[in-house]
Amino acid sequence: xxxxxxxxxxxxxxxxxxxxxxxxxxxxxxxxxxxxxxxxxxxxxxxxxxxxxxxxxxxxxxxxxxxxxxxxxxxxxxxxxxxxxxxxxxxxxxxxxxxxxxxxxxxxxxxxxxxxxxxxxxxxxxxxxxxxxxxxxxxxxxxxxxxxxxxxxxxxxxxxxxxxxxxxxxxxxxxxxxxxxxxxxxxxxxxxxxxxxxxxxxxxxxxxxxxxxxxxxxxxxxxxxxxxxxxxxxxxxxxxxxxxxxxxxxxxxxxxxxxxxxxxxxxxxxxxxxxxxxxxxxxxxxxxxxxxx
Numbered sequence: 001x002x003x004x005x006x007x008x009x010x011x012x013x014x015x016x017x018x019x020x021x022x023x024x025x026x027x028x029x030x031x032x033x034x035x036x037x038x039x040x041x042x043x044x045x046x047x048x049x050x051x052x053x054x055x056x057x058x059x060x061x062x063x064x065x066x067x068x069x070x071x072x073x074x075x076x077x078x079x080x081x082x083x084x085x086x087x088x089x090x091x092x093x094x095x096x097x098x099x100x101x102x103x104x105x106x107x108x109x110x111x112x113x114x115x116x117x118x119x120x121x122x123x124x125x126x127x128x129x130x131x132x133x134x135x136x137x138x139x140x141x142x143x144x145x146x147x148x149x150x151x152x153x154x155x156x157x158x159x160x161x162x163x164x165x166x167x168x169x170x171x172x173x174x175x176x177x178x179x180x181x182x183x184x185x186x187x188x189x190x191x192x193x194x195x196x197x198x199x200x201x202x203x204x205x206x207x208x209x210x211x212x213x214x215x216x217x218x219x220x221x222x223x224x225x226x227x228x229x230x231x232x233x234x235x236x237x238x239x240x241x242x243x244x245x246x247x248x249x250x251x252x253x254x255x256x257x258x259x260x261x262x263x264x265x266x267x268x269x270x271x272x273x274x275x276x277x278x279x280x281x282x283x284x285x286x287x288x289x290x291x292x293x
Contacts, residue, residue, distance in 0.1 A: 010083050025236060026065040029054065030076035035092070036202030037265065044068065048151040049198055049264040050090055052106060056256045060247045062242070077101070077230070085236045090227040101230035102241040105289035106248055108130055108261065108280065110269055111221035112152055115200055117185065117191040118212035124191065125216055129272070132219045137165040137194065145181040145190035148173045152194055179203070186211045194218075197269040217272050224273050224280075228289070241290050249285045258283065 014230045031050065031177055033040045045068050058066045069086075071079060076088035080101045104272055114131050116124050124142065125131045136142055137159060150172045151157055158166065170190055172180050182203055184190045188241040197215060204213070229238035229244065261270050270277070 006142065013274070017280040019117055024063060024065045025085055025233075026067060027061075027240060028067050028069050028079060028083055029050065029058075030069045030071045030079050030086060030088040031090075032072055032076070033070065034199075035206075036196070036198040036200075039202070040070070043070075045070065049260050050107060052263075053257060054089070056253055057106075057244055060169055060250075061240075061243060063263045064136045065094060072076065080230055080232055080237075084195060084234070085232050087230040087231040089228050091230060092225075092227055093259075093291065097230055099233075101233045102237045103228055103230050103291040104241045104245050104248075105226045105228040107227045108224055108257065109227060109275065110224055110265055112156060112194045112275065113196055113197050113269065114216045114218055115185065116214050116216065117142065117188075118214045121214050121216075128216075130217045130219045130222065133159055133194075133248050134135075134220065134272065137168050139163070140168065142168060142191045143189070145184050145193045150271070153221065156164055156194070156218070159220065179207070182207065182209075186212070197265045201264065201266055214268055215269055217269070224276055224287075226280075238292055242292060245288060246288075249287075250284070254281055269292065 018245075027164075031038050031045060033045075034048070034050070037048045038045050039051070040046065045051050059065070069076075069079065069090070073088075074090070076091075077097070077100055080088050081084040088101075090107050090109075091097070093105070097103070114125075114133070114136075124136070133156065136144065144171055146152070146160065152160055160169065170184070174183070181190070183194050185193055187210060188270045200215060229241070231240050233280060258277070
């Protein structure tokens with residue numbers, strides 16, 4: 001009889017403890033497929049520099065339940081507005097987006113690089129370590145390949161959209177890491193491409209080709225940039241953004257972010273921007289990179 005009473009009491013206490021345990025908040029991480037950054041396997045985000053670095057953050061957030069969601073930019077921000085706790089990444093901070101969510105800067109990325117066939121280096125760049133896109137666009141003997149409807153950023157877009165540049169450019173509707181453009185470069189239909197170093201390295205790893213290529217920095221886009229994460233514009237979103245920023249300042253996490261540059265970016269590209277990278281990561285522990293007051 002006593003044993004039954006004790007067992008019943010134990011079950012009651014256990015049930016009460018479970019009832020009083022807070023249910024973990026679920027956070028939805030919205031993102032778009034992006035070869036080299038967000039790689040998709042079996043319909044799910046599995047690898048890439050953004051996934052690897054996000055996992056360094058989520059591993060240190062055990063109080064949350066984490067769910068990935070593949071969405072485009074528009075739908076991603078709809079989720080941020082609608083759901084109790086949703087985030088979208090990677091993206092850039094703007095005044096318009098600040099009205100929709102709380103932001104934290106997190107991911108370092110290299111600016112667009114010039115990709116050419118190695119055999120054409122002297123013809124296109126000579127001995128320069130950086131190349132002027134403006135000068136390339138003035139050369140009627142060279143053809144550049146671009147992805148149709150893609151933005152190449154506020155610095156390069158005006159140059160690429162100038163009327164005088166159009167005869168020197170070929171725009172292609174493409175998907176899957178711009179493979180159509182890589183084929184055109186390999187076959188000599190274009191002389192150069194503009195692409196992120198991370199994407200180029202991933203594409204080279206995936207493609208079966210013997211083509212030797214060279215990456216060169218552009219004079220007009222010579223500084224790495226930082227993208228980040230927007231989360232719901234409520235108290236839960238603000239707390240999550242604050243926690244992400246605190247985690248990102250930890251020395252062991254910074255070490256992972258530094259290592260990612262060497263794992264996902266060609267060594268020559270990292271070397272070119274090394275001074276900037278050293279300065280950014282050296283200052284990171286003392287910097288609040290959120291939009292929070």
